[in-house]
Amino acid sequence: MHVLVVEDDESVASSVMEGLATANLGATLVGSGTEALRSFAELSPDIVLLDLGLPDMDGTDVCRSIRSTSSTPIIILSARDDEIDRVVALEIGADDYLVKPFGMRELIARIRAVVRRSSTVEPESTKSLRNYGPLSIDSRSRRVTLAEVEIYFTPKEFDLLDYLSRDAGAVLRRAEILRNVWETNWYGTTKTLDAHVAAIRRKLGDPGWIVSVRGIGFRFGLPE
Amino acid sequence: MHVLVVEDDESVASSVMEGLATANLGATLVGSGTEALRSFAELSPDIVLLDLGLPDMDGTDVCRSIRSTSSTPIIILSARDDEIDRVVALEIGADDYLVKPFGMRELIARIRAVVRRSSTVEPESTKSLRNYGPLSIDSRSRRVTLAEVEIYFTPKEFDLLDYLSRDAGAVLRRAEILRNVWETNWYGTTKTLDAHVAAIRRKLGDPGWIVSVRGIGFRFGLPE
DNA sequence: CTGGCCTGTGAGGAGACCGTCACAATGAAC
DNA sequence: GTTCATTGTGACGGTCTCCTCACAGGCCAG
Numbered sequence A, B: 001m002h003v004l005v006v007e008d009d010e011s012v013a014s015s016v017m018e019g020l021a022t023a024n025l026g027a028t029l030v031g032s033g034t035e036a037l038r039s040f041a042e043l044s045p046d047i048v049l050l051d052l053g054l055p056d057m058d059g060t061d062v063c064r065s066i067r068s069t070s071s072t073p074i075i076i077l078s079a080r081d082d083e084i085d086r087v088v089a090l091e092i093g094a095d096d097y098l099v100k101p102f103g104m105r106e107l108i109a110r111i112r113a114v115v116r117r118s119s120t121v122e123p124e125s126t127k128s129l130r131n132y133g134p135l136s137i138d139s140r141s142r143r144v145t146l147a148e149v150e151i152y153f154t155p156k157e158f159d160l161l162d163y164l165s166r167d168a169g170a171v172l173r174r175a176e177i178l179r180n181v182w183e184t185n186w187y188g189t190t191k192t193l194d195a196h197v198a199a200i201r202r203k204l205g206d207p208g209w210i211v212s213v214r215g216i217g218f219r220f221g222l223p224e
Numbered sequence C: 001c002t003g004g005c006c007t008g009t010g011a012g013g014a015g016a017c018c019g020t021c022a023c024a025a026t027g028a029a030c
Numbered sequence D: 001g002t003t004c005a006t007t008g009t010g011a012c013g014g015t016c017t018c019c020t021c022a023c024a025g026g027c028c029a030g
Helices: A010-022 A031-044 A059-069 A084-092 A104-120 A155-166 A173-183 A191-203 B010-022 B033-043 B059-067 B083-091 B104-118 B153-167 B173-182 B192-204
Strands: A001-006 A028-032 A047-051 A074-078 A098-101 A129-132 A135-138 A143-146 A149-151 A171-173 A210-213 A219-220 B002-006 B026-030 B048-051 B074-078 B097-099 B129-132 B135-138 B141-147 B149-151 B171-174 B209-214 B218-222
Touching: A001 A010, A001 A031, A010 A028, A010 A104, A028 A031, A031 A047, A031 A059, A047 A059, A047 A104, A047 A173, A059 A074, A059 A084, A074 A084, A074 A104, A098 A104, A104 B083, A104 B104, A129 A155, A135 A155, A143 A210, A155 A173, A155 A191, A155 A219, A171 A173, A173 A191, A173 A219, A191 A210, B002 B010, B002 B033, B010 B026, B010 B104, B026 B033, B033 B048, B033 B059, B033 B173, B048 B059, B048 B104, B059 B083, B074 B083, B074 B104, B083 B097, B083 B209, B097 B104, B129 B153, B135 B153, B153 B173, B153 B192, B153 B218, B171 B173, B173 B192, B173 B218, B192 B209
Parallel strands: A001 A028, A001 A047, A047 A074, A074 A098, B002 B026, B002 B048, B048 B074, B074 B097
Antiparallel strands: A129 A135, A135 A143, A143 A149, A171 A219, A210 A219, B129 B135, B135 B141, B141 B149, B171 B218, B209 B218
């Protein structure tokens, strides 16, 4: 991860650089718009922190210029706190707009949020198609195959299996499962959950796919 | 574009809904966490605006719950203005954090910025001419041929088939289909969708092209 | 060992859902 | 105005889902 910081105010710049270093993010500092564009082309940073008040050119022009050739994330840092400034910045392609003075932890958090969003790699747990040995679960098409044979699951059964399998290996509490799969936190008869687990076990053949953890809930994983 | 708004304060909710309508963004409003999770599952919105102060459950739990199954953008709306709140929200997966009161234009600009960033990958489904085995769908000339033979579809039938086939293999929810093909976010006990699906099936001969997924919606794909 | 609590299982019924159909509303063509 | 294609709606019946209940069996503490 490398951050390009464009900022001419030395005190702001030094605290930002320090904050980035603390968060283990590599960074390069430049103090003008022309330097910014040159460094951007040279470094191909993962994100740009851009001050709007630069000595040589308008910050929005720097932003536009970068946007014309790249979709690298840009976070605007500015002393101006008017809504119209924020709207304009976001409309010309900035990803976020932070008003000075800002906290370092918030800056880091916003950097992470923007980079997380812009890097296309999806985390394993939210992938549409997941495989567990011979078992394959595709949440996009809502189909399950075991050893290449498709097995039909009812809506609730599928939702439950899908939810449990996203956290394969972890014990999930009954209340948590009910909340997330039944989308309500009503704790009626908890036998409903048992009944659906039983149905899934029956269809998967080996009951070891879903293990009961007495007093807590259930755990999904490959049978041993 | 469809926005799910989770907000229990009526005055905030109504101004947000109005702002979204002005910006030509379809929206659904719910006032509790439970409803939020249910509506999220049903509607598959493009973005969620989430108030942290909900009557029935903690907003951060709603955020986490959505994140556990989806990467849909989330913007937090909150009255709390402490840095630590913003940091926590961003770290559990929110994409942005807006402090009340906020301007409508800024909200819209931030929605656009976040959605722009999250939907960079254009799937090939936007292609005008698509082939699925012997079936060929040309959305530019609005013609469909099956085994080189042209089949006539009425406007609505074509729109529906076109929409379903763009996401071949995926299960599309009834509410989502109604929203996108009928351009209304009213969904209830209507047989309209079923009637049109039946008509398409009749014309395609093999009913396997469009499979019903009970309780969810329909899935388009090559018959087995 | 024993009692209490937790879990597994099967049956059953209320209600939800889907396919089909007939018919009404709509609107364009003539 | 008439006609016709298209689209929306509601009723109906068959089927499926899911919640609940009752009972059996297992696990753990005392």
